[in-house]
Amino acid sequence: MTAERKQRGSLEPEQTGAKIDFSEKYDVSSLKNKTALITGGATGIGQGIAIALADAGVYVTIADINTTEAESTVRKITEAGHKAQFIHCDVCSWDALVSAFKSAIDFSPENTLDIVIPAAGISNHEIRNWLGGAKENENGDPEPLPLKVLDINLDAVFTSAHLAMHYFKKHPGPANSEKQIIFVASMGGYTSMTGVLDYCTSKWAVRGLFRALRGARGIMGEKGPTLRCNLIAPTYVKTPMTKSFWGYMEQIGLKMAEVSDCTDVLMRMAADENVIGRAAAIAGDKASFDLCDDAEGLDAGREVGLSVSENKFGYTGRARKVATPAAVVKQEVPMDEVSTDTA
Incomplete structure (x- = not known):
């Protein structure tokens, strides 16, 4: 193995780069003519990511089940003179995901x-x-649990990461190239959200996948491309999916982040090759910060604790006490009217 390859990494469980310095500027020019696949890119955070990458000269493939919104997003990108395509894809379908990956490569x-x-x-x-x-059903037996959240938020993410590794190695591109997986988790994967069972389970698991994969920089072999993994963990973000409780968040004094806050951090991760194995919390008013999700940072415990004590998410009034949707669990807001998803 060459010295360069050793420096770029192999299989080291806790290999991470330096803590992200959000005060430094970053240059997206290195992304020009790259190719990206984004699942869920039709609306919300995924849409913002797709547009930002396309603006930087990336060839973007949006894999989504929402045809109308995805086509609208692609039209917006192409009318601006950039490159994007939409592939209809149910991320719970193996065949559909494989087709989306192959289309992105084409x-x-x-x-x-x-x-x-x-x-x-x-x-x-x-x-x-x-x-x-x-x-219970008519026989008094328990009915099966609805597991769609886990199917999409966890299983499909795991499958996407697997397919990414497969196609990264099969279609490596130029010599000494670098491939990236950027995970979209949530602060729900770092904090307690009582009663939000399926969502939190999925986001903690995505965090675990990221932690397990980020040290595999050289997993594709000495002659293969290197792998760089990072993760964003949004707090409450203003998206169509969260619109039903914008008013409630304002009422309790919690300032929600914007999609642009997410895309700014993600673009920094994508463009800066020195951001390696880092996880960042997304907060409004450009207050995002590195979670230090590593041994040195006590597996993010230090930063998560400070985020509450230093009020990094802009909680005011009742929100200082309602950092998680406890009021939702208490039925102050009907649970079925609230989506805590940020993607």
């Missing part, structure tokens, strides 16, 4: 794939029924 000027962002995500609180005991 769309690439280099017949390769450089960046994968599995951003598709939902939140559905039907599983709240588990809190009070399972529903």
Whole structure:
């Protein structure tokens, strides 16, 4: 193994780069003519990511089930003179995901794939029924749990990461190239959100996947491309999925982040090759910060604790006490009217 390859990494469980300095400027010119696949890129955070990458000269493939919104997003990108395509894709379908990956590679000027962002995500609180005991059928037996949130937020992300590794190695592109997976988790994967069972389970698991994969810089072999993984963990973000409780968040004094806050951090991660294995919390008013999700940072415990004590998310009034949707669990806001998903 060459000295360069050793420096770029192999299989080292906790290999991370330096803490992100958000005061430093970053240059997106290195992304020009790269190819990216984004699941869930039709709306919300995924849409913002797709537009930002396309603006930087990336060939963007949006894989989504929402045809109308995805086509509108692609039209907006192409009318601005940039490159994007939409592939209809149910991320829970293996065949559909494989087709989306192959289409992204075909769309690439280099017949390769450089960046994968599995951003598709939902939140559905039907599983709240588990809190009070399972529903029963006419025979008195428990009915199956609704697991769509886990199917999309976890299984599809795991599958997307697997396919990314496969196609990164099969279509490596130029020599000494670098491939990226940027995960979209949530602060719900770092803090307690009582009663939000399926969503939090999925986001903690995505964090675990990121932690397990980020040290595998050289997993594709000495002659293969290197892998760089990072993660964004949004707090409450203003997206169509969260619109039903914007008013409630304002009422309790919690300042929500904007999609642009997410895209700014993600673009920094994508463009700066020195951002390696880092996880960043997304907050409004450009107050995002590195979670220090490593041994030195006590697995993010230090930064998460400080984020509350130093009020990094801009909580005011009741929100200082309602940092998680406790009021939702208490039914102050109907649970089925609230989506805590940020993607």
